[in-house]
Amino acid sequence: MEAGTEMELFQPLQRENEEGYVFAQPATTYWRDAWRRLKRNRAAMVGLAVIVFLVFLALFGPYFCPYSYSDQDLTPEGINQPPSWRHWFGTDNLGRDLFVRVLYGARISLAVGVFASLIILCIGVIYGGISGYLGGKVDNIMMRVVDVIYGIPLVLVVILLMVILQPGLKNVMIAIGATYWIQMARIVRGQILSLKEQDYVMAATALGASRRRILLRHLIPNSIGPIIVTATLSIPEAIFTEAFLSFIGLGVAAPMASWGALASEGVQSLRSYPWQLLFPGLAICLTMLAFNFFGDGLRDALDPWMRR
């Protein structure tokens, strides 16, 4: 055989030692893909930065302030002071520094947001997971229950629960968590129903994997995207609900002040001391905005339909 280079081109390809010729596509994983998309979303990144900043302030801010949230100054020069260098956000009608109180409010709001959303996550994933996975009659009954709850305005449920449980930080979280899981349950169920039909789950079933294992190893991990998004977006909802509850006097008890309670006090003196409403109000808006932007960004990044 002549060994001209021209001729060698027409030799059969030996795959074993010419692996480099077989082109695999660059393996970008789901998560790396999602993270790249998230990073490109400016609003979401600003939201994330604001959230980090708020968490930082809530955790460490109060230690750098010369006042505590309950320090009163009842002298005429102390109460209802407008914002100044001494009191950045002014003072309230008991002469308490509003800046510190807003910082403490951040602790409450963020704690309620995160923990209530964790409760929502647990209940929703378990309920929706069981309903979607077992299917059939069980699913039917469980979804009827959801329909009934859906027939009641959820705000009323929270209010009723708070009336029974009595105000307090822990109870607020429980009441919100115990009420707002419906959406999560529906999403998890929907995800599971559609995933169940897919090949790899059928394959796992055929190979004799136990139900528990299929649920934990296959179904839940694969519906994690929508779950994360829903959980993230339930944080601002919880923060809002807490503020609402505190506003009507059912939230966290005095002298701790959540933003809702601060705003509620602020409304009483709106005419004369508008800053008493303005600062806690802006704090609520800013936080909700940050979480909403971040959550929306997450949804766009994790949404599998957007892939391509």
Next chain:
Amino acid sequence: MLLAVNDLRTSFFTYAGEVKAVDGVSFSLDEGEAVALVGESGCGKSVTALSIMGLINPPGKILSGSIVFNGRDLIRLSERELRHIRGNEIGMIFQDPMTSLNPVLSIGTQIIEVRRLHQGLRGRVARQRAVELLSMVGIPSPGERLRQYPHQFSGGMRQRVMIAMALACQPKLLIADEPTTALDVTIQAQIIELMKELQAQLGMAIILITHDLGVVAGLAKKVYVMYAGRIVESGSVDRIYYHARHPYTWGLLASVPRLDDKPKKRLVPIQGQPPDLLAPPPGCAFASRCRYAMRICVQENPALLPSSDDAEHRVACWREDPEAAAFIGASRGGVA
């Protein structure tokens, strides 16, 4: 010549990069002629069809080439002029009759709409014409059916409705994008049969798009085999069925059930995955799946050239190169 597609290139500019969905496709057909565009899913058949219709949306874009229909280059027409051609001079039907009809509008509304748009037909005349169309495509009690909604029809019936809609204005060209893929085998045959009858009756040209060489024979005279955005082999139905030269075409043929097969014969799907059009490998796109691949196959793309014994039969494969002959020798294979 009714339609001449010349070196068409259409890409999608996605997050991850440019997807060259159609990469230099040329073909043509005469008035009243039927051709088939065949290939696995994802090889760019639909994008070719949609390019002809001017229905490529961002992030997609027709980059170059020409699509000359009736003497006019469709790529250079304005949206207004294109709208006049769509549905009027070129009709199109789609793969999934379940989702291609609007679920909230009655069948009648959807059929009448086309005629009203292009011919200003309304009222009783339009209804009458719609009834005729429905009975032409073989839908029983058409007057009644006109008032019904898509979900009240079976898959095959819906595809008939789609055909009626596409033919409402008696177009010169019908593009059928996998018209039978979503249907049962028996229904598939009926739909192909219907298209054949309608072609004989109305004399329109047809581009039949399919991934199933099995449905081609009855309808098309000429076949274009597509792979990874290019045409890799083309020729008359006979040539493609009995004298295919491209290993990919062999693969397609092997995956088709044939009437003359022995009952127990196994259908062989082509091994491996179609290439990623985002980062197409250099050389022949089929090389990584090809049993007969040679070194040159992964280095340079073969050109689409007339085969040695039939100028109408074109193949893009290095095995056709005279220099390859020495190495192929007895290894000549095919649908074994």
Next chain:
Amino acid sequence: MIKFLIRRLLSMVLVLWVIATVTFIFMHLIPGGPFTREKKLPAAIMRNIEARYHLNDPLPKQYLDYFRNLLRGDLGPSYTYEGRTVNEISADGFPGAATLGLAAVGIALLIGIPAGIISALYRSKWQDNLAMLLATIFVSVPNFILASLLMLVFALKLRWFPAAMWGEPSQIVLPALALTGFPTAFISRLTRSSMVEVMQQDYIRTARAKGLSNLAVVVRHALKNSLIPVVTYLGPLLAGNMTGRFLVENIFAIPGLGRYFVTSIYNRDYTVILGVTIFYSSLLVVLNFLVDLTYAWIDPRIRFTDSGKE
């Protein structure tokens, strides 16, 4: 269709029964009552009061009485508004609440739907970005904050609108605006996302392949479908709007149902709380039913599920 109606009606009755029963149980779960709050009343007076409100009867009897009254549409007496019944209070507060709620949702539909459509059609262009930025902002601003700010700026500082005093048309502007922020934003987001989804459907491609113009495709083929989710959410939206209504009515001193409700929470006036709960739940259930009817009217697949052939 008939079967669908009957099924829906039955489930409505069921839902209301469950809600009423649960609220009744809640009422008796709550430790103490409206009269056992601060100072302890003398035992004789206490007994007197309890006898008057039948609080001494055995629970099953109370349950049956409560239900009998409920079926007659009687929600019972208020514990704190001496001599007034919950019905009177509801009748008193409903018109205000309804006017406000409808005005707010009406504005929300008028602005939200077009904004959502424009957003979807100009996806990722500046129109879309702007509209969605505004939508996110308005979703994030709690309406009681918005109400306070509107009040501060337009009533107290600029004095364009009265700060209180219900009855004049000009008085409805600020509270309606405060209430319309969230639903407008929500509806526009909903419309946008469903419009985007619908525009990717195969039948839209079919419509374009017929040669329809973009406008015709949107109006004839996309609009109806993409409004289905909006319609579906209208019931919960009207009811959810209530959160705001409680506070906004409070802030603007509007004698609406929400204001009574908040007051009754402060006073632990349980019959009012529960009565309003039942009232609003019924409202939501009825609204959801109307929404389902609309839905069936829009979507023939639902209309014909029972009678149509497949």
